[in-house]
Amino acid sequence: MSKRVVVIGVAGVLVVALVVGLYLFQPWRLVTDRTADEALLVPAGTTTSAAATTTTVAATTTTSAAPAGPVALATGPFRSLDYTTSGSATLVRLADGKHAVQFEALDTSDGPDLYVYLSDKTADSPEAAFDSGFTNLGKLKANRGNQVYEVPAGIDLKTVRSVVIWCKRFSEGFGVAPLEQG
Numbered sequence: 001m002s003k004r005v006v007v008i009g010v011a012g013v014l015v016v017a018l019v020v021g022l023y024l025f026q027p028w029r030l031v032t033d034r035t036a037d038e039a040l041l042v043p044a045g046t047t048t049s050a051a052a053t054t055t056t057v058a059a060t061t062t063t064s065a066a067p068a069g070p071v072a073l074a075t076g077p078f079r080s081l082d083y084t085t086s087g088s089a090t091l092v093r094l095a096d097g098k099h100a101v102q103f104e105a106l107d108t109s110d111g112p113d114l115y116v117y118l119s120d121k122t123a124d125s126p127e128a129a130f131d132s133g134f135t136n137l138g139k140l141k142a143n144r145g146n147q148v149y150e151v152p153a154g155i156d157l158k159t160v161r162s163v164v165i166w167c168k169r170f171s172e173g174f175g176v177a178p179l180e181q182g
Helices: 003-025 127-131
Strands: 035-037 053-057 060-064 071-077 086-093 099-107 114-119 134-139 144-151 162-167 172-178
Touching: 086 172, 127 162, 127 172, 134 144, 134 162
Parallel strands: 035 144
Antiparallel strands: 053 060, 071 086, 071 172, 086 099, 099 144, 114 134, 114 162, 162 172
């Protein structure tokens, strides 16, 4: 074989390795930001009781229904895992009985394969614990700003302890916030 064929073969392998490396690691995400500005369902920090209240007057008992609008069931600040993460997360019951999770003022690093998970682990658990026992709410919409994620029907919210921003490709957590209901 001539030297030229060997050089072309090595160059081809290097180009393929470079393309695969760029695809997997997406290094430009270290210096890019994506911002979402979705309307919040409830102002952060307004956690209230979701139960209906009962009032007894003389011999008459009346029950007032739960609030008609969205109600914050649990809220907590993000804790950084592998990347600096700040902002807050709130579990919200909607007027129609469905549920959602909202992020307010989220600020974390951008990443190549970020997802939002509802976890059955407490927010103070070690990072490796968040790789199982979760419900995937979908791809992270942006690494900054306000955003809302619908919780699928049928999820037992009594088991939800936290919400996690997780990189599937590299199995690492970016941030976690507690969502334990009182």
